Amino acid sequence: MLDIVDLHAGTAATAGAPGTNGAGMTEILTGINLHIKAGEVHAIMGPNGSGKSTLAQVLAGRDTYEVTAGSVTYKGQDLLALSPEDRARNGLFLSFQYPVVIPGVNNIYLLQASVNAIRKHRQQEPLDAVDFLVLVREKIAEVQLDESFLHRPVNEGFSGGEKKRNEILQMLLLEPSLAVLDETDSGLDIDALKVIAEGVNRYRRADRALLLITHYQRLLNYVEPDRVHVLMDGRIVKSGGPELARELEAGGYAPIQEALAAAR
Amino acid sequence: MSDELKTIESITSQEYKYGFVTDIEQETIPPGLDEDVVRLISAKKSEPDWLLEWRLKAFRHWTKLQAAGAEPTWAKVKYPPIDYQKIVYYAAPKSMPALSSLDEVDPKLLETYAKLGIPLEEQKQLAGVAVDAVFDSVSVATTFKETLAEAGVIFCPFSEAVQKYPELVRKYLGSVVPYTDNFFAALNSAVFSDGSFVYLPKGVRSPMELSTYFRINAANTGQFERTLIIAEEGAYVSYLEGCTAPMRDENQLHAAVVELIVLDDAEIKYSTVQNWYPGDKNGVGGIYNFVTKRGACRGDRSKISWTQVETGSAITWKYPSCILQGDDSIGEFYSVALTNNYQQADTGTKMIHLGKRTRSTIISKGISAGKGQNTYRGQVKIMPGAQGARNYSQCDSLLIGDQCSAHTFPYIDVRNASAQMEHEASTSRIGEDQIFYCRQRGISTEDAVSMIVNGFCKDVFRQLPMEFAVEATKLLEVSLEGSVG
Ligand SMILES: Nc1ncnc2c1ncn2[C@@H]1O[C@H](COP(=O)(O)OP(=O)(O)OP(=O)(O)O)[C@@H](O)[C@H]1O
Ligand SMILES: [Mg+2]
Numbered sequence: 001m002l003d004i005v006d007l008h009a010g011t012a013a014t015a016g017a018p019g020t021n022g023a024g025m026t027e028i029l030t031g032i033n034l035h036i037k038a039g040e041v042h043a044i045m046g047p048n049g050s051g052k053s054t055l056a057q058v059l060a061g062r063d064t065y066e067v068t069a070g071s072v073t074y075k076g077q078d079l080l081a082l083s084p085e086d087r088a089r090n091g092l093f094l095s096f097q098y099p100v101v102i103p104g105v106n107n108i109y110l111l112q113a114s115v116n117a118i119r120k121h122r123q124q125e126p127l128d129a130v131d132f133l134v135l136v137r138e139k140i141a142e143v144q145l146d147e148s149f150l151h152r153p154v155n156e157g158f159s160g161g162e163k164k165r166n167e168i169l170q171m172l173l174l175e176p177s178l179a180v181l182d183e184t185d186s187g188l189d190i191d192a193l194k195v196i197a198e199g200v201n202r203y204r205r206a207d208r209a210l211l212l213i214t215h216y217q218r219l220l221n222y223v224e225p226d227r228v229h230v231l232m233d234g235r236i237v238k239s240g241g242p243e244l245a246r247e248l249e250a251g252g253y254a255p256i257q258e259a260l261a262a263a264r
Numbered sequence: 265m266s267d268e269l270k271t272i273e274s275i276t277s278q279e280y281k282y283g284f285v286t287d288i289e290q291e292t293i294p295p296g297l298d299e300d301v302v303r304l305i306s307a308k309k310s311e312p313d314w315l316l317e318w319r320l321k322a323f324r325h326w327t328k329l330q331a332a333g334a335e336p337t338w339a340k341v342k343y344p345p346i347d348y349q350k351i352v353y354y355a356a357p358k359s360m361p362a363l364s365s366l367d368e369v370d371p372k373l374l375e376t377y378a379k380l381g382i383p384l385e386e387q388k389q390l391a392g393v394a395v396d397a398v399f400d401s402v403s404v405a406t407t408f409k410e411t412l413a414e415a416g417v418i419f420c421p422f423s424e425a426v427q428k429y430p431e432l433v434r435k436y437l438g439s440v441v442p443y444t445d446n447f448f449a450a451l452n453s454a455v456f457s458d459g460s461f462v463y464l465p466k467g468v469r470s471p472m473e474l475s476t477y478f479r480i481n482a483a484n485t486g487q488f489e490r491t492l493i494i495a496e497e498g499a500y501v502s503y504l505e506g507c508t509a510p511m512r513d514e515n516q517l518h519a520a521v522v523e524l525i526v527l528d529d530a531e532i533k534y535s536t537v538q539n540w541y542p543g544d545k546n547g548v549g550g551i552y553n554f555v556t557k558r559g560a561c562r563g564d565r566s567k568i569s570w571t572q573v574e575t576g577s578a579i580t581w582k583y584p585s586c587i588l589q590g591d592d593s594i595g596e597f598y599s600v601a602l603t604n605n606y607q608q609a610d611t612g613t614k615m616i617h618l619g620k621r622t623r624s625t626i627i628s629k630g631i632s633a634g635k636g637q638n639t640y641r642g643q644v645k646i647m648p649g650a651q652g653a654r655n656y657s658q659c660d661s662l663l664i665g666d667q668c669s670a671h672t673f674p675y676i677d678v679r680n681a682s683a684q685m686e687h688e689a690s691t692s693r694i695g696e697d698q699i700f701y702c703r704q705r706g707i708s709t710e711d712a713v714s715m716i717v718n719g720f721c722k723d724v725f726r727q728l729p730m731e732f733a734v735e736a737t738k739l740l741e742v743s744l745e746g747s748v749g
Contacts, residue, residue: 084703085704085707088703089706110707153719174706
């Protein structure tokens with residue numbers, strides 16, 4: 001499904017900033033290798049500022065970041081050559097760590113526009129307002145959000161947890177094949193975490209893959225990952241099975257950092 | 265600059281779609297303005313002496329203003345000085361005389377309307393809208409007259425009203441916007457060519473929405489419309505005005521005057537969609553739109569509601585206003601003004617509260633793209649007698665790209681301590697993060713921009729009659745649409 005090989009990416013540097021390379025870039029991702037097969041769940045953990053969100057945004061095509069080396073193959077095609085909307089239409093979904101507020105645009109309007117944009121790409125008829133309402137009512141119940149959220153401007157005044165539920169609602173509506181969830185479990189109360197986890201499990205299928213970016217073991221108790229990766233300084237420094245997440249939860253990142261330092 | 269910003273720029277730098285010139289023989293007089301021209305215009309229309317006198321007084325006043333250099337300069341707009349002697353003050357399609365039906369209208373003219381997507385013939389069947397089409401300076405087609413006549417509504421070209429209802433015209437003309445009001449109102453009063461006249465007798469609700477499509481076509485012909493709408497006690501009318509103009513290099517001056525008079529319990533809803541030629545990408549050409557629109561709520565519980573969607577013209581200078589004289593009268597102003605490329609708009613409203621418990625609402629949405637300049641200028645005046653008056657004002661600006669600008673000048677003058685005033689203002693930019701969020705959901709940049717712009721305008725669009733709302737939405741899309749890279 002997804003093959004990331006030696007991916008380097010960064011932003012145009014502020015002059016003289018540390019880590020600036022010859023091309024005037026600040027590198028954030030310094031050589032990522034990651035392979036996800038259909039049906040698998042991978043988790044990425046790592047300290048603040050290690051590059052997790054940057055990886056997610058680069059996969060989604062944000063042009064703030066420039067890819068300086070490496071390749072990303074998604075369903076057999078060169079992902080980096082596609083525009084962000086074409087990536088989305090081809091089934092790549094990103095649940096944003098910080099969902100964006102769009103004043104004046106009602107949530108239901110954005111949802112319908114995006115469902116129909118993706119249906120169009122799949123050569124399906126667009127859903128009219130009535131059919132869409134039926135669909136969205138079913139899905140919004142699954143994430144236990146009140147229907148009033150459909151008629152409020154996108155993310156405006158939504159609480160942190162409500163924003164995350166709204167992201168999962170979008171995932172359920174769009175039925176992507178690869179979903180990247182960037183800290184969708186952060187800032188949730190215990191019940192909300194369960195709702196999100198159930199949503200994620202409902203999404204799982206043999207032909208769909210998941211990349212969970214998280215700081216906590218909690219979500220992984222509900223959604224068992226096949227692989228867990230530790231991202232530090234823009235690289236994956238350790239990978240393992242579900243037990244790795246439990247080790248990190250207990251001991252933090254210090255043991256890994258020490259081991260890395262000793263190896264140098 | 266990021267790709268998204270670049271795309272937004274290419275979207276917003278699209279060229280005007282409605283540029284073309286209709287080749288119809290015109291009867292024109294040579295350029296220039298003096299008393300003889302004023303007399304000639306009046307004579308062409310076989311006007312009564314009192315009207316000629318009024319025009320001449322206006323002309324003399326305007327001449328004084330011009331000599332004193334009193335052309336207004338306070339608006340935040342820039343343009344080279346206008347040579348008023350180079351303007352042609354009268355033009356009429358030659359095949360003009362009394363037409364009883366559309367069939368008699370020059371087919372070329374009908375073609376022009378068809379190109380604009382507003383075929384008169386279809387308009388007739390569509391939505392039951394009566395259309396009084398003003399082609400250049402003279403009205404050439406009036407439809408639905410019978411239905412309206414049955415209901416007691418008078419809706420006709422202004423020049424016809426002068427002949428048929430001189431006492432009404434004489435009583436109300438200049439009573440809301442006197443010729444001394446401002447430079448452009450004085451000019452209009454001297455040389456106005458034609459326009460629309462609407463009269464609703466006591467208790468009459470118009471059975472349909474009234475609509476006029478204006479068009480400027482003859483080269484170098486200033487267009488000076490005069491519109492007068494009177495709603496007697498308990499009457500109601502919704503009036504729509506929409507326009508586009510052909511591609512031209514020279515700037516064309518347009519100085520219209522609209523006067524509304526509303527008596528006890530009556531209401532006028534006046535909606536405008538304005539899409540005149542804005543000039544090209546480099547700011548060459550385009551219409552100068554200097555308009556004076558004002559309504560007087562003379563009666564108790566009377567109401568005037570202005571709604572405007574201004575996407576065209578090189579320069580827009582326009583402040584539809586309400587004088588709230590009657591107790592409990594209501595004034596409303598809903599506006600979307602879009603400036604793109606080098607367009608300049610200085611628009612807003614005046615709400616003058618005189619009567620007790622008078623209420624006014626101002627919702628202004630300014631959108632600037634390209635190098636566009638958008639200014640909201642509004643005045644709310646609460647006079648000493650306006651016990652318990654209320655005003656709510658909301659002025660929002662939306663910026664697209666980083667080369668445009670928005671300005672807000674709210675003037676508030678409260679002379680009665682019981683007044684309740686509320687003012688809200690905001691400025692936002694269509695952010696790269698918003699566009700990216702939409703694109704991640706499969707929506708193209710173009711669709712995302714239009715979705716956000718429409719969302720921004722919806723409080724105003726909601727006020728428009730249905731067909732107009734659809735047209736306005738399309739207009740904004742066209743004005744912002746382009747080749748997406
Ligand atoms: N647009 C940008 N411009 C400059 N620096 C950036 C930009 N985006 C990210 N960075 C920097 O890159 C590093 C990685 O950021 P990123 O958001 O990917 O971290 P993260 O692993 O998601 O952290 P967190 O756990 O706090 O969400 C940080 O040091 C951040 O400041
Ligand atoms: Mg992050």
